[in-house]
Structures are given as C-alpha cells and as structure tokens.
Amino acid sequence: MDHNQTTGAAGESYPSTRRIQRLSGHLSPSEHVHPSIPPQLRLQACARVNLEVDTEKLSVYMRGKHRELQDKVYEYFNSKPELQTPLEISKDDHRELCMRQLLGLVREGGIRPFRHVFDDPGKYFALLEAIGSVDMSLGIKMGVQYSLWGGSVINLGTKRHRDKYFDAIDSVEYPGCFAMTELHHGSNVQGLQTVAKFDPLTDEFVIDTPNDGAIKWWIGNAAVHGKFATVFARLILPTHDARGTTDMGVHAFIVPIRDMKTHQTLPGIEIQDCGHKIGLNGVDNGALRFCSVRIPRENLLNRFGDVSRDGKYTSSLPTINKRFAATLGELVGGRVGLAYSSVGVLKIAVTVAIRYSLLRQQFGPPKQPEVSILDYQSHQHKLMPMLASTYAFHFATLHLVEKYSEMKKTHDDQLVSDVHALSAGLKAYITSYTAKSLSACREACGGHGYAAVNRFGSLRNDHDIFQTFEGDNTVLLQQVAADLLKQYKEKFQGGTLAVTWNYLRESMNTYLSQPNPVTARWEGEDHLRDPKFQLDAFRYRTSRLLQSAAVRLKKHTKTLGSFGAWNRCLNHLLTLGETHIESVILAKFIEAVQRCPDPSTQAALKLVCDLYALERIWKDIGTYRNVDYMAPNKAKAIHKLTEYLSFLVRNVARELVDAFDLPDHVTRAPIAMKSDAYSHYTQYVGF
CATH class of the missing domain: 1.20.140.10 (Butyryl-CoA Dehydrogenase, subunit A, domain 3)
Known part of the structure; x- marks a missing residue:
C-alpha cells in the first residue's frame, strides 16, 4: 500500500486535521453514538465493517483434513456413557476408567494412534487433541503409551526392536512407561544418575539406582498398568586399564518391570505410587528403583550407539554430546x-x-x-x-x-x-x-x-x-x-x-537501523x-x-x-x-x-x-x-x-x-x- 495516501506526504510529520477526525470516527465508535443507546443497538450503528462469517467454511479451513478422524473419537465416547468420566471420581477409579477408555478406543473403536505416530504425525496429533478434549488424563495416558514408550522404542531402537514390540505396543498388549525423570534430575537429562553396567560374562546390562536422588519419579503408567519401561541410564563399560570402567553417557534401555501373566513386580524392581496429584489423576504416576536388574544386551535401544558381545562400543556419532543431542532430537x-x-x-x-x-x-x-x-x-x-x-x-x-x-x-x-x-x-x-x-x-x-x-x-x-x-x-x-x-x-x-530464523538473515540490518522518524508517526x-x-x-x-x-x-x-x-x-x-x-x-x-x-x-x-x-x-x-x-x-x-x-x-x-x-x-x-x-x-x- 502507499502510506502517503494514508497519512499525507512522506515529508509531513502529522496527518491532516480532516484525517485525524476521520480516523477518530473509525477508532472511537462510542464517541459519536449517543451513550443512552443500548450496546445491542450500538453494535448495529457502529459496525461499518459488517462481516458475514460462514461458520462452516471457517471450520473446514481451520480443521481441514483431520476433521472426520476427530469426529470419530467424539462420537465413540458419546455413544459409550459407561466410558465417560464422571464429575466426581476417586483417583483409583479414574485410573481404571482411563485404562478402559484407552483399550476401548483401540480395540472397539478401531482407533490405532501408534501407526500414525510414524506414518502421518498430523493424524496422531489431531487424535491427541480430540482425545484430550474428552479427558485430559486419557490424552496424557495415550501420549505415554504411544509417543513416549512406543516412540522411544521405535525412534531410538532398530529393526529388531520394531519387529518385536510394535504390534504389542499398538494393541496395548505391552503397556509401558518412559522412565527418564529422576527425583534429583528432570530438565538436566545429561545429569541422570541411574547406571547400566555391561557384564561381558553374561552378555547383560545391570541396571542400578545408586542413590535416592536417582529414583525414577513421576513415571506415567508405572504405578498400576505398565509392564515395560524405557529406562534412561548412564552406559558403563568395563575397561582393561586402571580406571576399570568408562562412562559412555546417557542411553535408553528396555526394562521389563512386571510379569506378563501375573502382573507381579519383577525381582530387583521396586515400584511406589506417587499419589494424588493436583490434576491428571487418571494417569498412574509412579516411582521406580532398580537393584541389580539384569536385562539382555539386545534391550539397549541401539540406533545411536551399540555394544558388541565382547563389550566394544560403536556409534556413527563421534562424541557423547552428539549422541545425546541425536537421542533427544528424536523425542521432540x-x-x-x-x-x-x-x-x-x-x-x-x-x-x-x-x-x-x-x-x-x-x-x-x-x-x-x-x-x-x-x-x-x-x-x-x-x-x-x-x-x-x-x-x-x-x-x-x-x-x-x-x-x-x-x-x-x-x-x-x-x-x-x-x-x-x-x-x-x-x-x-x-x-x-x-x-x-x-x-x-x-x-x-x-x-x-x-x-x-x-x-x-x-x-x-x-x-x-x-x-x-x-x-x-x-x-x-x-x-x-x-x-x-x-x-x-x-x-x-x-x-x-535455520529456516525458522531466516528473517534475521534477510533483514537484520534493516531492523537494527535507526528508526525512521516519519514512519514512527x-x-x-x-x-x-x-x-x-x-x-x-x-x-x-x-x-x-x-x-x-x-x-x-x-x-x-x-x-x-x-x-x-x-x-x-x-x-x-x-x-x-x-x-x-x-x-x-x-x-x-x-x-x-x-x-x-x-x-x-x-x-x-x-x-x-x-x-x-x-x-x-x-x-x-x-x-x-x-x-x-x-x-x-x-x-x-x-x-x-x-x-x-x-x-x-x-x-x-x-x-x-x-x-x-x-x-x-x-x-x-x-x-x-x-x-x-x-x-x-x-x-x-x-x-
């Protein structure tokens, strides 16, 4: 547009008096409408921009191609009164209802979110929004199962992990947890203290919680329903020098935490309930402690780093920091x-x-x-x-x-x-x-x-x-x-x-130049x-x-x-x-x-x-x-x-x-x- 047409010649500091009066009419509709006129009539008197909003067209433009998928979720729960979350519900009842909601949606409703996590993330996030609108606890529980537990297995693992776990995670036969956060460390993931030592004699990793600060905390699905956990721990390898061991940094491991048939907690694993929370009480958050828990070497999620039978470490990435960045990059x-x-x-x-x-x-x-x-x-x-x-x-x-x-x-x-x-x-x-x-x-x-x-x-x-x-x-x-x-x-x-910040490259000098005293007015x-x-x-x-x-x-x-x-x-x-x-x-x-x-x-x-x-x-x-x-x-x-x-x-x-x-x-x-x-x-x- 030509700013001169709006505010007068570019050399003028202020617009004309007539322009000020006209602008005043635009900006202050109440100033030229009698104050005794009710606001309902005032709207009619003042709305020079009489917008006609076609709600359906706007909705189609907003919701786009995933509208039917979200409606399918809404209709499923609307047709199942027994799966709707009541206003007043105890923590334990809410947890059980949340699990029934997830199983019903997947096994009866025909909604399989896990496949969308990889094939079409747009569908997955649209499902997540719709399911969270029904019950936010259910949305978070679904996110733990598919985005965190399932996503970590597939994104951080390799073909052997996908072949073994994908279908069972998809059907919720393998409900799981994402055990990253510790009592003493949350945001500083590189500071995690849980350790996974490789034992070359048995070809196993030994998972240990070295102190109370390293107890895994706030782990969704852990308190009641989870049977597996992706555990983030420091990978410790034995060496033949004076040090005895070397720390390869934080890696992820699949650790079974409950028996598949009896649902009993497995030996060496202690699970406690984090208790009643401010909100999201349909999610069963728990705390996990490990005491010499042995897992097969194959349970290392080895996309960015692997350990051979003889204890040698290999990675396509040269440093701990690069491997760590790649790991977290897959979890965004x-x-x-x-x-x-x-x-x-x-x-x-x-x-x-x-x-x-x-x-x-x-x-x-x-x-x-x-x-x-x-x-x-x-x-x-x-x-x-x-x-x-x-x-x-x-x-x-x-x-x-x-x-x-x-x-x-x-x-x-x-x-x-x-x-x-x-x-x-x-x-x-x-x-x-x-x-x-x-x-x-x-x-x-x-x-x-x-x-x-x-x-x-x-x-x-x-x-x-x-x-x-x-x-x-x-x-x-x-x-x-x-x-x-x-x-x-x-x-x-x-x-x-980077693409997102390219405006800084294109016109940083323009933005940092002295403000124009004309346009400033x-x-x-x-x-x-x-x-x-x-x-x-x-x-x-x-x-x-x-x-x-x-x-x-x-x-x-x-x-x-x-x-x-x-x-x-x-x-x-x-x-x-x-x-x-x-x-x-x-x-x-x-x-x-x-x-x-x-x-x-x-x-x-x-x-x-x-x-x-x-x-x-x-x-x-x-x-x-x-x-x-x-x-x-x-x-x-x-x-x-x-x-x-x-x-x-x-x-x-x-x-x-x-x-x-x-x-x-x-x-x-x-x-x-x-x-x-x-x-x-x-x-x-x-x-």
Whole structure:
C-alpha cells in the first residue's frame, strides 16, 4: 500500500486535521453514538465493517483434513456413557476408567494412534487433541503409551526392536512407561544418575539406582498398568586399564518391570505410587528403583550407539554430546503434542467463557433491558485478544506439525535443529499462555465459572503440568535464546541460518537501523493493519533484544565466565525467546490469512490477526517508545485501534468459537450449551 495516501506526504510529520477526525470516527465508535443507546443497538450503528462469517467454511479451513478422524473419537465416547468420566471420581477409579477408555478406543473403536505416530504425525496429533478434549488424563495416558514408550522404542531402537514390540505396543498388549525423570534430575537429562553396567560374562546390562536422588519419579503408567519401561541410564563399560570402567553417557534401555501373566513386580524392581496429584489423576504416576536388574544386551535401544558381545562400543556419532543431542532430537514429538493439545484446551475454555458471556445479561441503561456482559469493553478486553490468540496458536501449531512431519520423513539435520528449537519455544509460550487464560476464563464467568460442572477447575488443574513436563518452560525458552544466539554468531561469520530464523538473515540490518522518524508517526488504520508493519514491529523488537543480549553476554563473560554471564542476563534471554516465538506465531497467522480461499472467511481471519498483532504491540508499547520506534501519537492510535478491533471481533465472537466445531458433549459445560444453557444448568442441580 502507499502510506502517503494514508497519512499525507512522506515529508509531513502529522496527518491532516480532516484525517485525524476521520480516523477518530473509525477508532472511537462510542464517541459519536449517543451513550443512552443500548450496546445491542450500538453494535448495529457502529459496525461499518459488517462481516458475514460462514461458520462452516471457517471450520473446514481451520480443521481441514483431520476433521472426520476427530469426529470419530467424539462420537465413540458419546455413544459409550459407561466410558465417560464422571464429575466426581476417586483417583483409583479414574485410573481404571482411563485404562478402559484407552483399550476401548483401540480395540472397539478401531482407533490405532501408534501407526500414525510414524506414518502421518498430523493424524496422531489431531487424535491427541480430540482425545484430550474428552479427558485430559486419557490424552496424557495415550501420549505415554504411544509417543513416549512406543516412540522411544521405535525412534531410538532398530529393526529388531520394531519387529518385536510394535504390534504389542499398538494393541496395548505391552503397556509401558518412559522412565527418564529422576527425583534429583528432570530438565538436566545429561545429569541422570541411574547406571547400566555391561557384564561381558553374561552378555547383560545391570541396571542400578545408586542413590535416592536417582529414583525414577513421576513415571506415567508405572504405578498400576505398565509392564515395560524405557529406562534412561548412564552406559558403563568395563575397561582393561586402571580406571576399570568408562562412562559412555546417557542411553535408553528396555526394562521389563512386571510379569506378563501375573502382573507381579519383577525381582530387583521396586515400584511406589506417587499419589494424588493436583490434576491428571487418571494417569498412574509412579516411582521406580532398580537393584541389580539384569536385562539382555539386545534391550539397549541401539540406533545411536551399540555394544558388541565382547563389550566394544560403536556409534556413527563421534562424541557423547552428539549422541545425546541425536537421542533427544528424536523425542521432540512430546513437545509438539503438548503445544498442539494446549491449544485444544484453550479452545474449550474460550468457547465456554464466550458463550456464557453472550448469554449472561447484567445491568444496562436506565429503564432499558439488561445487556450481555460481552458488550462491556472490559469483558471484550479480557476475552477478545484471547480468542485472537487461540486462532494464532492454532495456525502456529499446524505449522509446527508440518515441520515435524517433514523432519520425520527426511531426517534432515537442519530440520531436526529447526524443529527442536521451534517445538521448545511454542510449547513453552502456548502452555504458559493457556495456563493464565484458564484462570481469566473462570473469572469471566463469575460465580458460575466456579462450579465444577462448568469445567474450569478440572481444565486448569489438568493442564497446569503442561508447563513443566517435556521440558520446564523456563528451560525451553533458554534453548530458544541459545539457538538464536548461535544463529546470530553464525550470521556474522558467514554461516547459514535455520529456516525458522531466516528473517534475521534477510533483514537484520534493516531492523537494527535507526528508526525512521516519519514512519514512527504514521497512525492511519490502513498502515497499522498492514501485515508488513506488524511483522516488522515484532521482528524489530526481537532483533534489538538479540543484539543487546549478545553484547551483554560478551561483556559479562570476561568477568563472570560463561555460566555467570548467562545467569546475569537470564531474564533478558527469556524475553528474547518469548518475543521471537511471538514473531513466528504472527508470521504463520499472516500466511494462513493470505492462503484462505474464501473472501469472507479471509476477512474474518484478517480481523482476528490484526487484533492479535496490535494487542501484543500495545502490551509492550514501552519497548517501542523507549527507542523512538513509535511516536506518542502512533502509540495512542494503536491503543484505540486495539479497542475497536476487540469491539468488532465481539460482533462475530459466536461464529468464531462455533468454528472450533466442538459438540456440546465435548465442551460439556452447561453454561456453554449452544441452546437452553440455563435449562441444562438447572437440571444438573436437580430442578
């Protein structure tokens, strides 16, 4: 677009008075509508952008090719009342129900998720979202069985492991665990203390827990149902020199933990129950201790490192660090699944909160009917940017799944690195946002949000751990920052940049140049809603943070060392990781808008995308003002336009949440029923 047409000649600092007045009309609809007009009529009087949202077309574009597969899951559980999780259920009963749900889905429902883990990850993650919507505990239990236990066997093992275990894992004949986390070590996987010593006399590995800190902890499927575990342990080989042994680093081993027929715990293995948790009590988390547990040499998952009969170690990768990185690189599917599933949780919460906010009426002009609470600007401010973020996250995680699927097919080294950092960042950012939003949605529904039947409590409690497992969010954001700094360094040494970060290569110098004093004052609506302006603003912020972080780290390393310097700059680095992920999310949202083939659907998505972008800019407006990237008049215009866009999104909020296409028997909250919500609610309590 030609900015001169919007704001006057490029040499002018401010637009004309007439333009200001016209823009004021766009940004402040309430200022020229009489305050006594009820908000319902105000919507009609002010909505110059009269969007017609075709919910079905938007839903098809959103859910795409996996819609039927998800509907199959929904219908299966809707047809099985005995498999639906009741509101009040004990820990032990929930665990048994969760296992029956998984077995029923696989053996009766004809859903075989394990095959999709490798053949079509997009289908697997779509199934995971749908199953988690039915019961989050079931989604996690499925993830443990197929993504973690099954995925580790197939991804870290070789043909012999696939031939022996695949079918039995697929049918849940071999329920298993993923025993990585220890009491003393979680995120620092290289610091794990469990050991696996090779005994050349018997051709076996001997698994031992050397101290209480090395007890495997929070192991899903361990307390009740698991028969096997993938155990991560330090591989210790005997040597013929003075040392006696050598530590080859962390490897993965298949360890049977219960008898296949009697289900009794096997000798040398101690299993304890981790007990009642804040949420996800359908998952049987346990603690495992090993005392001289012997397993065949073939139980080493040997894709990246193997031990021969005579105790010699071979690997295609030259160092412990490279083998460790390759091992963890094969396990990023868990992070991808959590990011994707977290968006599913957010969709349910936003749907419940918005539907109730449209239904609930409170106060209004004197002697006029009460108005919907979603007509209040404060409520729009709370929920509409959240709705926009839900759409943004949806398209960002679809992109992540596509990249992950491509990585699994090609095994391209650059893609592996790319997906590792991207999955870390999106998992951290989205799960943190969703956790905060669940509380905001509960509050938006007032006292009725506190009723357990309306689900906010269970959603909040079940989802909360998403911020911790598969990588603590603070640690994951540091991984993103570290990757950015690595790419930044390579850029100035003539190296290539990863695909995800290529905007730094293409226009880093542009983003770091002195802000243009003319464009810093542009405040026209066309300019502020231009995707190029929005994306440039996001990337400018990331580029400045990256450059300043590099300078600070170099300075502090001289006196504090690398670890001390990193710790001194830690909050700066976390902010860098977050802003970069926001840039990626916005870029993928803009691409999704531009790809949309239906004009009316595209217009609706463009509106939501603009709200996401401008609300994020406004929330960090101090950063832009401090470096004169935006003048005061532009900052004020962004604030007013953000409020106006929230107002416009409110007009189509019902259609936007309906496009998530969640049946009433999936959302389940009485206050969110598509019709007769109060009737459902009163019937629930006995009227």
